[in-house]
Amino acid sequence: MLSMQTGVLASPMKTTLLLACLSAAASASMAATFHEVVGTHFKAWDTDHDTVLSIVEIEHAVASPANTGAAAAAIASLRRAVRTKSFKLPPLTLGAIRQLVPKPQGREDLPDLEEMFASALNSIDSSTSELLVPAKLGLDCLEQGKLGDCFCLAPLGAMLHRDPAEVVRMFGQGNDGFVSVTLGGGRVFRVPFPTDAERALMATSDGSGVWVNCYEKAVGQLKMDKDDPDHVTELNVVTRGGSAGTMLSILTGHEIVRASCLPFRNKKVPEAEKARLLDDLRRQMTATQAAGRLICGGTASGKTTAGRRPPGVRGPHAYAILNYDAPTDIVTLWDPHGDDFQPGPGPAGIQNGYPRTLGRVKVPLTELVQWFGGFSFETDQPLKAS
DSSP states (O other), X not given: OBOTTTSSBOOHHHHXXXXXXXXXXXXXXXXHHHHHHHHHHXXXXXXXXXXXXXXXXXXXXXXXXXXXXXXXXXXXXXXXXXXXXXXXXXXXXXXXXXXXXSXXXXXXXXXXXXXXXXXXXXXXXXXXXXXXOGGGOSGGGOBOOSSSOHHHHHHHHHHHHHOHHHHHTTEEEOSSSEEEEEOGGGOEEEEEOOOHHHXXXXXXXXXXXXXXXXXXXXXXXXXXXXXXXXXXXXXXXXXXXXXXHHHHHHHHTEEEEEEESGGGGOTTSOHHHHHHHHHHHHHHHHHHHHTTOOEEEEESSOOOTTSOOOTTOOSSEEEEEEEEETTTTEEEEEOTTOOOBOOOSSOSBTTTBOOEETTEEEEEHHHHTTTOOEEEEEEEEEOOOO
């Protein structure tokens, strides 16, 4: 390797030290930027002026278009920290926040705000401000963000896999900064254009636009109207999660039929009954797929009767069902995280896990029912008004 000053070969030890110094310098710079940004904006975020940032104040700051760039990245980082149950945070005064960056060594119960800040900045910088770029739209562009909203992304992924044009037709943009999102049955929601902080937290779409964030906000608005009127923002309520089956019916405007996998883990259910239920599932999957209708499902704990979750399986988590291949009895699932996983040594299966590429994973139906929670099948019946 060439030395930066002399052009001669540098020793591996010197190279390692140089990289460590550069990394430390970058970390110090990021920490300094975070402190500066929080110091500049803290009073504006602390709307009740009690010197402590509350969850409600943080949620409002995330939803505010006034926070852009680094300010948006900082408040998004604080939002992740307060919404992660494993972290034990002190009251978020300005001084307490400054004590958290850089992260104290050995404190796994505290967030790495520095890393969160860098990640949020990268998300903001790499995102587009366009609503939708149809040419870039496809299932592989979709990836769950920092929210627990797989329940609404799994049905969306199933629809995107079926026909991207359906998704394109859901969105419209006016000149007032609002986006119209049309869900099943023609129900229209008008949501504000996503803020920088929201984009740092919500799903990503690989340059195809902020359409998925508008969809997430529409789902949040729907849940606020129906179930959670006291929640302060769409982002706040959608984080609480929900039923992928219920969301499938809302997205498509059609009733669903559910099928539980619990009997397959019940030792009291006779094997003959399990075989009958498995055949029913095969028929339901085949018929729904042949009709061009959507299927989704999810795990509860993701664990088998023995109490073991297959490596790489998330639970509780929602999945889209992309395909059922009857000759091989194999189901293709899609994980909204859109990531990869490689099982350990040995054959793929419950013990070692299943290979996953861009969220797609193939599982034999006989094994899937041993750890899956259940399925929701779209029907041809219009959704009943509620």
